[in-house]
Amino acid sequence: MPSDVFSAVSAAIASVLRDTGRSPRPLEPSTLLAADIGLDSLDLAQTVVILERTLSVDPFRTAPAEGGRPAIRTVGDLVSLYEQAEFSERVSEK
Amino acid sequence: MTIASADAVSLSHLFPTILDTPVEDRLATAICTVAAEVPERAAIVSSAGVNIGSSSTLYQRSTTDYANLAHRITQLEARLAETRPIGIVARAKRVESLIAIAAACGRQHVPLAILAEDARDLIGELHDWLILDDSLILPDLPAGSLPRSEFETVPPRIVVATSGTSGPPKLVDHSWDSLLAAARLSEQWQGRGWLLVYDATRWAGIQVWLQALLTGGRIVVPASRDPDTVVRALVDDEVAILPGTPTLLRRVVTSADRELLSGNVVERITLGGEAADGPLLEQVQEAFPRAKVTQVYATTELGEVFRVTDGKPGFPAAWIGKSLPGGAHVRVRRDGELLVQLHRDTAEVATGDLVEQTGDRYEFVGRRSDVIVVGGAKVYPKRVEEVLRDVPGVVEARVYAVPSPITGELVAAEIVPSAEGDGERIRDAAIARCREKLEAHAVPRVVDLVEKTATTAAGKTPRRSR
Numbered sequence: 001m002p003s004d005v006f007s008a009v010s011a012a013i014a015s016v017l018r019d020t021g022r023s024p025r026p027l028e029p030s031t032l033l034a035a036d037i038g039l040d041s042l043d044l045a046q047t048v049v050i051l052e053r054t055l056s057v058d059p060f061r062t063a064p065a066e067g068g069r070p071a072i073r074t075v076g077d078l079v080s081l082y083e084q085a086e087f088s089e090r091v092s093e094k
Numbered sequence: 095m096t097i098a099s100a101d102a103v104s105l106s107h108l109f110p111t112i113l114d115t116p117v118e119d120r121l122a123t124a125i126c127t128v129a130a131e132v133p134e135r136a137a138i139v140s141s142a143g144v145n146i147g148s149s150s151t152l153y154q155r156s157t158t159d160y161a162n163l164a165h166r167i168t169q170l171e172a173r174l175a176e177t178r179p180i181g182i183v184a185r186a187k188r189v190e191s192l193i194a195i196a197a198a199c200g201r202q203h204v205p206l207a208i209l210a211e212d213a214r215d216l217i218g219e220l221h222d223w224l225i226l227d228d229s230l231i232l233p234d235l236p237a238g239s240l241p242r243s244e245f246e247t248v249p250p251r252i253v254v255a256t257s258g259t260s261g262p263p264k265l266v267d268h269s270w271d272s273l274l275a276a277a278r279l280s281e282q283w284q285g286r287g288w289l290l291v292y293d294a295t296r297w298a299g300i301q302v303w304l305q306a307l308l309t310g311g312r313i314v315v316p317a318s319r320d321p322d323t324v325v326r327a328l329v330d331d332e333v334a335i336l337p338g339t340p341t342l343l344r345r346v347v348t349s350a351d352r353e354l355l356s357g358n359v360v361e362r363i364t365l366g367g368e369a370a371d372g373p374l375l376e377q378v379q380e381a382f383p384r385a386k387v388t389q390v391y392a393t394t395e396l397g398e399v400f401r402v403t404d405g406k407p408g409f410p411a412a413w414i415g416k417s418l419p420g421g422a423h424v425r426v427r428r429d430g431e432l433l434v435q436l437h438r439d440t441a442e443v444a445t446g447d448l449v450e451q452t453g454d455r456y457e458f459v460g461r462r463s464d465v466i467v468v469g470g471a472k473v474y475p476k477r478v479e480e481v482l483r484d485v486p487g488v489v490e491a492r493v494y495a496v497p498s499p500i501t502g503e504l505v506a507a508e509i510v511p512s513a514e515g516d517g518e519r520i521r522d523a524a525i526a527r528c529r530e531k532l533e534a535h536a537v538p539r540v541v542d543l544v545e546k547t548a549t550t551a552a553g554k555t556p557r558r559s560r
Binding site: 019020021041042044045046048049050060 | 469496499506539
């Protein structure tokens with residue numbers, strides 16, 4: 001369910017902002033991670049570790065699709081990355 | 095005769111007798127000499143420190159006296175003399191069996207391998223060696239089915255495995271000479287109680303039981319590494335000598351019951367396996383006011399290199415380039431790694447330990463393999479732990495690396511909050527302090543509240559994953 005992943009991503013970003021002394025803000029799929037919320041690579045790395053724990057999937061462990069892994073620029077990019085990982089996990093279970 | 099009065103008997107001829115025998119015979123000779131004089135003296139106390147009032151029947155304190163241990167050794171020796179295996183792999187779970195095997199193999203000149211649990215896969219490297227477990231029963235072998243040891247001509251080997259703290263365990267060849275090199279046979283150490291918290295199959299553990307039994311002492315093995323259990327074992331069994339890792343001692347001084355701890359009679363604390371920092375050394379001295387605290391620098395490959403007895407972290411910078419007691423030379427490579435040459439005729443070895451000069455001291459900053467690399471920048475976990483431990487409400491901290499697809503690795507931490515504190519608030523304060531004191535890449539990005547921090551089988555702090 002897409003909305004679950006979106007709320008997990010929002011919660012992960014909120015806790016990263018909180019840990020780094022910034023106040024959380026409302027997020028849209030189009031929100032830019034770097035320009036709008038100021039996430040740097042360390043913040044993104046932390047977000048990924050949190051999401052791996054809460055969603056129990058690691059989209060980076062599977063090989064990237066043809067043409068490499070798409071750039072993660074927006075909240076929506078992150079959401080679809082995890083949605084795809086969850087989807088392929090379910091497929092491989094069956 | 096009670097245990098206490100059996101301990102009080104002084105064996106003035108013990109050391110002359112031991113020193114008069116070949117080095118590989120000494121363990122068996124020492125045990126048999128004590129057994130002949132004070133047979134009921136306790137050699138090994140197992141499952142010590144269990145709360146007497148507790149209903150747990152899982153662990154039952156038990157004692158093996160010298161007579162019993164000597165009996166097992168001589169029986170096994172008789173079988174070894176008949177069978178003459180090419181080598182014995184000790185696979186005993188009980189400390190008393192392991193010691194009996196080692197002593198018997200030594201005096202019978204049979205090569206011996208002592209493998210820790212995580213090194214069992216290496217057994218394939220020891221072709222045709224026989225495995226001996228707690229039953230101490232050698233399998234009956236048809237004559238000529240296996241090669242036999244040439245026990246009279248070859249000095250008996252002893253094979254031990256490295257702890258695998260940095261990389262997979264590997265077999266290291268030793269002799270009884272190198273095993274006993276650090277043993278101190280002086281009257282002041284006779285008949286004392288020794289705490290064995292180390293794994294008895296690893297270098298550090300082997301050193302403890304060898305030293306204890308060569309001096310007619312008593313090995314006290316606590317039922318677990320739980321701080322209160324360790325402290326009860328210290329107090330109830332009157333442990334005088336406490337060898338342990340800084341990680342274990344830190345847990346004891348920060349978490350054990352203070353009133354219980356105040357009853358200890360520890361005279362000597364020997365810290366090894368990891369570097370100890372200044373605050374820890376102070377806390378240990380405060381909790382054990384009568385104890386002399388010594389830091390031992392040793393590795394499974396090299397054995398003991400040097401000891402620091404001045405109670406300060408690291409070692410004096412003046413030691414560089416000088417011949418140390420025991421004959422070792424130490425040097426620091428340009429990248430900060432400590433290099434050791436044990437004797438003039440041996441090769442210089444890179445230790446994997448990084449040091450840094452502060453004033454007239456060299457202090458350990460961590461193992462090379464402990465370094466966490468975050469987006470190309472290095473982080474020393476020990477430094478981050480020092481910042482965390484300084485935060486009010488933080489009882490203990492462990493810093494380690496988690497893999498990250500984005501930055502390679504990320505700094506992670508486990509924090510033990512004080513019992514009366516608000517965990518979440520302590521966690522926030524810890525992160526805030528790190529942001530204030532450390533560079534951005536060194537600030538832990540994963541911080542978990544735990545009841546106790548993780549330790550390895552060797553009693554050290556693990557630096558990779560959880």
